[in-house]
Amino acid sequence: MLTRRTFLEGLAASAAVPALGAGPAHASEPIPVGAIYDLSGPLQGFGQNQWRCAELAIEQINESGGLLGRPLDVKLYDSQSDTQFYNQFANQLALRDRVAVVQGGLTSSSREVIRPILRRLETLYVYNTNYEGGVCDRNFFATGATPGIYVDLLLRAAGERWGKRVYVLAADYNYGQISAQWIRQAALALGGEVVGEEFFxxxxxxxxxxxxxIQAEEPDVVLNIFVGPAHEAFYGQWASAGMNQRIPMMSTTFGGTSEIVRMPPEVVNGIMVIGSYYESLDYPFNQAWLAEFRRRHGTDYGYLTDVPIKDWYGWMLWAEGVRQAGTTERDAVIAALETGISVDGPGGPLTIDARTHHCFMNTHLAEARDGEFRILERHQNVPPTNSADQCDLQVRPDTDTMYTPDI
Amino acid sequence: MDLALVVGLHLLHAVASLALISVGLAVIFGMLRVINFAHGEFLMVGGYAFVLSAGAGVNLWLAMLVIAPAVVGMLGYLVERLVIRQLRGDVIATILATWGLSLFLVGLAATVLGYRQQGVAPPFGTIQIGSYTLGVYTFFVIGITVLVLLALFAWLRWSRTGLLVRGTMQDAELAAGLGADAGRIRSGTFVLGSALSGLAGAVLAPLAGVLPEIGATYVVKAFITVISGGATALTGTALAAALFGLTSQAAAFLSRPVVGEVVLLVVAIVLLRMLPTGITGRYFRKAL
Known part of the structure; x- marks a missing residue:
C-alpha cells in the first residue's frame, strides 16, 4: 500500500540516487546548479541585481576553469515575484534538473516555501538575503545579515547620537514582525524603549x-523596516511634512533597490543605515570588483548594497565548499562548509559559522548623503548571534526549526 | 483640537489621492466601458514623464501639468487606435490585451529606465498646526483634485463637446444618426482619460515615488472606486473615493493600517451587495 510516508520516502530516495551518482561523474560534464530570482513583478528591483551578482560569480567560477574541472550549468528560473512559482521551481530544480545546489529567493515567505521542499529532497539551499534570522536547518546556509548582527549596533549608534526612545515602522509580514521583536528585545537590553510600533x-x-x-509621540529616532514599492511613498510624505529635518531616521532596508540614486538628496539625506556592503567602501577588493561588475553589466543597474551582493558571496562560498570537499555531493559539501570556510569579497571577508550555518561579516554604519552612502563606523567580523544561542547544528544536526526572540 | 484638524486634513488628502488615481479610469471605464488593466501603468508613465522632464531641467509645473498629461494622452491615442478600437465589443480580448499592455509597459520601463532615475522632492514647505507640521503639497493635491473634478463636470455639463460625449455614451447609434462621429468621440474621450491618468501620476510622484512596478499599487483601488461609483462615472467616483478614503483612513488611524485596508474592502463588498449597480445606480442618478 502506498501511504504518504512510503511515497515521501520513495521520493526522497529517488532524489538521492542521482546525487550519489554525481560524485564520480565525467571530468568535463557540466555541474547543474539552480537559481530562483524575482526577475519580474513587484520585487524585480531586488531580483534583477541579485541575479547580476550571482551571474558574475558563476561566470568568474567558469572562467577560472569551473569546479573540479567541470563548468557550472545554471538553471535559472524567474519566480515573477510569486511564491507559488517558488514552490514549483524548487521541485523542478531538485527532481527534474537534479541540481547540486539551489540559491536565491528574496522574501521570507518565498524562503519558507522552498526551504522545506529542498530539505525533504536533500538539495542544498543557500539563501542570500538579509532576513529576520533564526532558521536552524543543516540543509540551509544564510549569507545575509540578521537582526542579531545589526540591531544592537544600530540601536547603540542611535543612543549615542540621538537617544533611546525608538518608534518602529515595519512591513506587515514575518520579516517585519520578527525584526520588530528583535528591536524590542535589544532596546530593552540597552535601557531604551520602543515607544511606538506600526506594521504596514x-x-x-x-x-x-x-x-x-509620530509627531505627537516625538520619539528620539524612527527606525523603519519598509519593503517594496508602495512603502517608498513614506519618504516623500515624511519629507513633505518637514519631518526629515526634525526627527532622525534609521532603516535596515533602505538602499536595497537603489533608493539612494532614485530619491532626491533633499528627501533622503541623513537616513542612517547598516549593512555589510556599500559601493563607497574603500576596500581594494571592492574597487576591483565594482570595476569588473560594471564592465560586464554596464552602469545602468542602479546602486548595490548588501542584499544583491550577497548572492555573489553565496555562490563563491558554495564553490569553495565543493573545492575543499572534492565533490558536489551534498553531505560532503556541508561538512566542508562547516569547517568555517571564508571567502574575501567586495564587503570584506564572509566566514561561515558551523553552529548556525549563518556568517560572520563586516558590518558598516552609513549615512545617506547626496546620492552616496557615507561610511560612519566599521565593525569587523560581527558574529551571527541568534536568539539566546538556541541553534547549534554541531550538537543537534537534526534541528529543523526557526527560532524567534522570547519577548 | 490640533490633532483633529491635522487628522481631518490627512483624511481629505487620502480621499483626494483616491479620487485622483481613479478619475482617468472613471472616464475610460466608467464612461467608455473599456476595461483598461494598464491604468496603473498609465499613471506610472505620467510619473516618469514628469520626473524625466523635470530632471532634464524643464520647469516643474510645466512638466507636471502639461508634459505628463500630454505624453500619456498621446500614449492613450496610440493604444486606442492600435488596440482598443480593434477589439471593440470583445470584453475578454480587451482585458487580455490591456493586461498584456500593462506587463509590456512595466517591462519597458524596467529595461529602458531601470532603477536609477532620480525622483523629484515634494515642492513647497510645511505649515505648522499647533505642534504638528503638514506639507503644503498635501493641500496642493487636494486642490488640484477638486479643480480637475469641477472642470470635468463643467465640461461635460455645459460644453457642446461634453454633450456630444454624453450623448454618444448613452446611445451611440442615435448620436451617430444625428451626425455625431462616434469613433472620433470615443477616441477623444479615451485620450482625455489617459491624460487625466498622466496628470494624476505626475501629481502623486513627489509623494509616492516612481518605479516601473508602481502601477500595481494603484490599479486595484482605482477599479474598486470606479465600479462602486456606479453608472454616472464622475459623481460616482467622487462619492466612492470619499466613502472609501474616509472609512479606510479613519480605521487605519484609530486602529492599525492593516485594518484600514480590510475596512476598504469590506465597505466595498457590503456596498456592492446592497447596491449592485454602485452608488449612483440608486442615488444621484441624474448626476454626471
Whole structure:
C-alpha cells in the first residue's frame, strides 16, 4: 500500500540516487546548479541585481576553469515575484534538473516555501538575503545579515547620537514582525524603549496618519523596516511634512533597490543605515570588483548594497565548499562548509559559522548623503548571534526549526 | 483640537489621492466601458514623464501639468487606435490585451529606465498646526483634485463637446444618426482619460515615488472606486473615493493600517451587495 510516508520516502530516495551518482561523474560534464530570482513583478528591483551578482560569480567560477574541472550549468528560473512559482521551481530544480545546489529567493515567505521542499529532497539551499534570522536547518546556509548582527549596533549608534526612545515602522509580514521583536528585545537590553510600533501591509502607501502620530509621540529616532514599492511613498510624505529635518531616521532596508540614486538628496539625506556592503567602501577588493561588475553589466543597474551582493558571496562560498570537499555531493559539501570556510569579497571577508550555518561579516554604519552612502563606523567580523544561542547544528544536526526572540 | 484638524486634513488628502488615481479610469471605464488593466501603468508613465522632464531641467509645473498629461494622452491615442478600437465589443480580448499592455509597459520601463532615475522632492514647505507640521503639497493635491473634478463636470455639463460625449455614451447609434462621429468621440474621450491618468501620476510622484512596478499599487483601488461609483462615472467616483478614503483612513488611524485596508474592502463588498449597480445606480442618478 502506498501511504504518504512510503511515497515521501520513495521520493526522497529517488532524489538521492542521482546525487550519489554525481560524485564520480565525467571530468568535463557540466555541474547543474539552480537559481530562483524575482526577475519580474513587484520585487524585480531586488531580483534583477541579485541575479547580476550571482551571474558574475558563476561566470568568474567558469572562467577560472569551473569546479573540479567541470563548468557550472545554471538553471535559472524567474519566480515573477510569486511564491507559488517558488514552490514549483524548487521541485523542478531538485527532481527534474537534479541540481547540486539551489540559491536565491528574496522574501521570507518565498524562503519558507522552498526551504522545506529542498530539505525533504536533500538539495542544498543557500539563501542570500538579509532576513529576520533564526532558521536552524543543516540543509540551509544564510549569507545575509540578521537582526542579531545589526540591531544592537544600530540601536547603540542611535543612543549615542540621538537617544533611546525608538518608534518602529515595519512591513506587515514575518520579516517585519520578527525584526520588530528583535528591536524590542535589544532596546530593552540597552535601557531604551520602543515607544511606538506600526506594521504596514505591502500595498499601503498613505502614511499621513502615522506621521501625525509620530509627531505627537516625538520619539528620539524612527527606525523603519519598509519593503517594496508602495512603502517608498513614506519618504516623500515624511519629507513633505518637514519631518526629515526634525526627527532622525534609521532603516535596515533602505538602499536595497537603489533608493539612494532614485530619491532626491533633499528627501533622503541623513537616513542612517547598516549593512555589510556599500559601493563607497574603500576596500581594494571592492574597487576591483565594482570595476569588473560594471564592465560586464554596464552602469545602468542602479546602486548595490548588501542584499544583491550577497548572492555573489553565496555562490563563491558554495564553490569553495565543493573545492575543499572534492565533490558536489551534498553531505560532503556541508561538512566542508562547516569547517568555517571564508571567502574575501567586495564587503570584506564572509566566514561561515558551523553552529548556525549563518556568517560572520563586516558590518558598516552609513549615512545617506547626496546620492552616496557615507561610511560612519566599521565593525569587523560581527558574529551571527541568534536568539539566546538556541541553534547549534554541531550538537543537534537534526534541528529543523526557526527560532524567534522570547519577548 | 490640533490633532483633529491635522487628522481631518490627512483624511481629505487620502480621499483626494483616491479620487485622483481613479478619475482617468472613471472616464475610460466608467464612461467608455473599456476595461483598461494598464491604468496603473498609465499613471506610472505620467510619473516618469514628469520626473524625466523635470530632471532634464524643464520647469516643474510645466512638466507636471502639461508634459505628463500630454505624453500619456498621446500614449492613450496610440493604444486606442492600435488596440482598443480593434477589439471593440470583445470584453475578454480587451482585458487580455490591456493586461498584456500593462506587463509590456512595466517591462519597458524596467529595461529602458531601470532603477536609477532620480525622483523629484515634494515642492513647497510645511505649515505648522499647533505642534504638528503638514506639507503644503498635501493641500496642493487636494486642490488640484477638486479643480480637475469641477472642470470635468463643467465640461461635460455645459460644453457642446461634453454633450456630444454624453450623448454618444448613452446611445451611440442615435448620436451617430444625428451626425455625431462616434469613433472620433470615443477616441477623444479615451485620450482625455489617459491624460487625466498622466496628470494624476505626475501629481502623486513627489509623494509616492516612481518605479516601473508602481502601477500595481494603484490599479486595484482605482477599479474598486470606479465600479462602486456606479453608472454616472464622475459623481460616482467622487462619492466612492470619499466613502472609501474616509472609512479606510479613519480605521487605519484609530486602529492599525492593516485594518484600514480590510475596512476598504469590506465597505466595498457590503456596498456592492446592497447596491449592485454602485452608488449612483440608486442615488444621484441624474448626476454626471
Amino acid at each position: 501591509p505591502l500595498d499601503v502607501n498613505q502614511f499621513g496618519a502615522t506621521i501625525s502620530r
